[in-house]
Structures are given as structure tokens and as C-alpha cells.
Amino acid sequence: MKLPKFRPALFLLLIPFLANSQSIEEEALDWLTEYITIDTINPPGNESRAVDFIANILEAEGIPYQTAESAPGRGNLWTRLKGGDQPALVMLQHTDVVPADEKYWTVDPLSGEIKDGFLWGRGTLDMKGTGISQLATFISLHRAGVPLNRDVVLVATADEEAGGYFGAGWLVDNHPEIFEGAGLLINEGGNGEQREKELLFQVEVTQKVPVWLRLTAVDTPGHGSMPNPTSSMTRIVDALNLIRTNPFPPRMVPAIDAMFQSLSLSASAEWEEPFSNMSQTIKDPDSLLKLQNYSPFLHALTRDTCSITRFEGSNKINVVPPEAWAELDCRILPDRPSEFFVQDLKDLIKDTGVDVEVIMAFTAAISTTDTVLYEAIEEVTGERHPGSRVTPYVSTGFTDSHFFRDLGIPSYGFDPTVVPESEFVRIHGNDERINIAAYKRGVIDHLAIIATVVYD
Template identity: 65%
Template structure:
């Protein structure tokens, strides 16, 4: 197997896995429909399509840097056009593409299915297969981004298309939003869209994104829900001391002061603090 990779387990429990994820996304959409139930035949069809889509998506190089997320935009645009779904795209910089589509519904606060299409680099030295292969082996789809987050992105796509194909009225707008640059700061993705296309987020009350997790215990599939994440604290340290020269370093200098300060931070971690959404 791989020394380091991302995988999605597919083999014996593929049907249950995708069916469960579709159901969770539809349920998490906060009563998107007064009544909604996809038939077993519809789910089975989407499962087959989802596997093929994910394999194709993994093979599209959107490693960030440089991103080249326009390739993902082209991938999704092709699917939306085949489904007769209107969509919009925007480039925040050359090659940094974003795409979104909307299923219009009633007046209830809208819901966004948010994903990022870029992935982190993959050093082939640590892989036993090409990182962008998308091959299925021993019940797994293999490749960079299967978990973070092209796998969930395709699950969102399948859920979005399930709603569209059903033809049933929604009580709120549902927006599919695939963005660039999450792995390197987000400025060319969500950050840029908030500043330049705030209309996407108007009247939206709910957002489904990556997070949580899933595991398998025998024949049971368990999904966990993530309600918050630990956020970073950025510090700027300035130290002043007697200047010196690298050829004859001083025992005390601004550099050693910084090193000692960093060591103090490392050796004295802040205690965990549960904020209200987690504590309650």
C-alpha cells in the first residue's frame, strides 16, 4: 500500500456509504424539502456516476501551488451543462477559477454546499502509485485529494444533482459553491468571492463544508459532526539586544532572545478551551 496518501473506502460498503452520505447531506440541509426521498434506483445510479466523477476529478491536477483551479471549473461546468443547470464562474487571478450554481426555492434562509477544489502537493517519492491516478485497488480509490476534499466535493455534487433531478420544489435556495485556494490561505477563493461577489451569500443561513469524519466498525458506518475548529493565534515577536557578528556570536543577542521566547511558548501550551457551540 501507500506510505502516505488519501483514500476513500469503496468496495463492499460503497452502496451504504454513498447512500448514507447523500441522506446526511440532504437531511443536514435543514428541511430543504417538505418531503424528499430518493429512490433506490436513483441512489444506485448516482453511486455509479459518483465513482466515475471522483476518478476523473482526482486525475485533474489542481495542486496548490499553483492551483490551476480553472481545470476543476471546466470539469464541473461540463456536468452542469449536461444536466441543464445554469452556473456562474469567476477568476480571482489567472487560472484561479471558482464556480457556483443555484437551485432556486422558497423564502427560507438559503444553504450553501461549499468545497475547495485545490489539493496539497504530493511527493511521488512517498507514493507507490502516481498521486493523481484515481485508480481503484482493493476497494479503495487512490489519489491525492480523495479526502481533502474532492471526495466530499463529489458527494456534494451528487446530492445537488439529486435535488435537481427530483424536480420537487425546495423551500429555500441551495447553492453549490466550488472555490480555489483553500490550501494556501483562501484569498483567491472564498476570500475573494466575499469581497467581489457578496451576492452569492445574500439571504444564506446555513453552510455545509468539510469537517467531521467517518469510520467503519464492522458493517456499521459512523459519521461524526464538526461544529467548530481551533483557530490560530498570530504573534509577532520583537527582540532588541547588543548587536554582534556571526563570526563571534554573543551568548545573549536578539536572536537568542527570540529562540528562548519560542521555547517558552512551546513548553507552556495554552490549555484547551471549549467555546459555547462545543460546550453545549
């Protein structure tokens, strides 16, 4: 499908919305600055605070909305602009954020402080900033009053940072009417990244599948001074050591191979050839180790992985416990069911006497790039950022998009705000922040992309 070169949607960006004295990107920055100060750290979440904040903005615009709590304090909100009969476009955001330890920050994580040209605070990058960009787009379409070719739905959910079961997953199960007729969805997951050679806009189309596992061992307890040949602790340690020393075999799946080939176009001389032919590169253990040292993220896209994240046995130093457990954060490539992976892991540790329980496992799905939304991303970023390039992207983390790919809705993780590669370590880390000038430009870019889709 080919988009026409000139579209009324882009022209709308050149005219003031109604009689507002403040531009939408300035409004968005003000909203985000306040939004950061609202504590929605998960756990416990308290996302109803965010729902109240968003609801107040919608009420001031005269926009109706609905809310529902999946549990006390776990609020979700949705609102809809009615349009024509084309499949609806959903803008999805989560309102919870991960914890932040203030003693490791240079500012209060919930201060919304502005300094050095940045807005600082937990959620500026993940994903309150994107959420406010979506809200600004939604309100701009409402203010413009121009007929839409499809419904536009804004959904703000709880609990993404802990799996989404009190948020997007709960809405899919308990309020499926929100998503009826939806044919496109935009969420977090990709963005603009300024690299050494070029500006690259990465659109997340799939992700490694999370498989969270608990390993449990039971054996004879006793006094620490009289060890038995085996114990719950030695069994767990043996199992974890087998997993640590037996990495899963590397393999390439088409979406990831395409991503590496795209990266090769702007890679350094050292990585141009390996990235362009990853099917061969992964056959060399030394090349894989070199890649892991260079980029743990890119290396993680070459194989299934497990990280040992939690481990517990006795609560007393001289007691051998009857039970010990460990938890693994495993992420598998999106080309086979998680059940196959779990069986492989069980086979690996079967002689240790350790039981394996699946805490959480999603299904694999990949979104096509042959949609009007993906083409709009290409068109708008190309016009507003000459010389830039758009590429499909595969994430090692997970987002709520998987719930909707399971429903057959093409779902993209994308925010056009340009973030330098060096800033990504701040996501879930210390001193999270966003460049104000880049953010305000990203707000307008986001509006232009969505307007290109929803106006004929």
C-alpha cells in the same frame, strides 16, 4: 422543530432519475476518479482547472453557472437551483489540495488509481470526494424536477488550504449576492467514523481558531567565530523556548465539553470517566500528558496551542545574521478574541526583544444544532445506519465555514461517508484513499440528507 417520519425526499431515492442507465453513485465515482487526476495542488492552486471540469458536467446537464477568478488561474464557480422562499441551502466545497510527495506514496498521487477496493489519490478525503458528493446531490435534485422549498446553491472555491483568501473569503467580499438569503450551509469537517463500539457521525459545529504568527528578531551581525552576548538567532531561540516550555493553561469551553461527554458514551473503560468530567480531568497535569500521548487531537481541544513550523536565520554557516525569524501555527479555543491570545504571547516573550506580527487570525463562532439541516442529518443517518449516533464535533483544523459563521449562517462540516479512524492519518499524509463501497453509500446518504431539507 420535528421532521415528519415519512418524507417525499426519501421516496425519491427509490426511483431512477429520468432515464439514466447509470446510478448517481456510479456516476459520482467516475467523476471523482477523473477529478483526482486534475492537478490543483496549492501552491500554486490552478483551481480554474477544477472549475472547467465541474463546468463541463453542469453544461452536459443544462445547468447554468457563473465563474470568477480572484487571480490568474484561481477560479471559483457557483450555481443555483431556484426553489421556494425558505432560507437557501449552500453546499460549499474547495477544489484545491495540499502537496503530495510521490516518493513516499505507493501510487501516483494524481493517478486516481483503483485497487484493493479503494480509490487512491490526493483529495479523495480532503475534499474532492465530498465535493463530488455535493455535485451528485445537486445534479440529482435538478434531474428530479420536483419543486424545492428553498434555493440550493453549489459553490466550488479556490485556496482553502492556504486560508481561503482567493476563494471563499474573496467571494464573500466580491460576490456577496451568492450568499444573500442563505440560512444553512454544509461543508467539509465531519463524517461517519466506525469506532470499536459504535458508528459515530460527527458534525463539525465550530473549530479552533487559527492564529498564524511571525516572530522577528534584529541584533548585531558578525562572524560566527566571535559571538556577541546576544544575536538575532539567540533572541529567536529564547522566545521559542519560552513558548515551548510554557504551555497555555487548559480550559473547557461548552461545545468541547459536550463533545467529550458524547465521546465518553463509547469510550474504553480507561477514558469513560475522564471524558465525562473534563472540567476536572484538565486540572491534573498527569492526566493531560496521558491524553496527549493517547490522542494529540483530543489533547489540543483542552488548551490554546502553538506549533513551531518555520525558522530561518543566516544563509551561511559562519555568519551571524542581522535578522532571524520564526513562524508559529497557533490554534486557540473558540471562546475569546484572538487579540487577547496574541497579547498573552507577547507578554510571555517580552524580555527577548522579539517582535510579533499576526499573519492571519480568524474570529470564533459556533453553529447551533437547532436547525432543520442538523435534524435531517440525525434522521437520515439514524434510518440508514441503525444503531449509529450523531454528535456535535469541534475541529482542531480550520475550514472555510468560518467565513459564513461570521455572516450568521449556521454552517456544518459533514460528509456521511464512513471512514475508519485508522484512515484519518492519510489526510494531508501519504497514500490518501477512500473506500469505494463506503463512498458510494455516502453519496446516497448525502443526497438523502439534503433532499430531506429541501422537499416538503
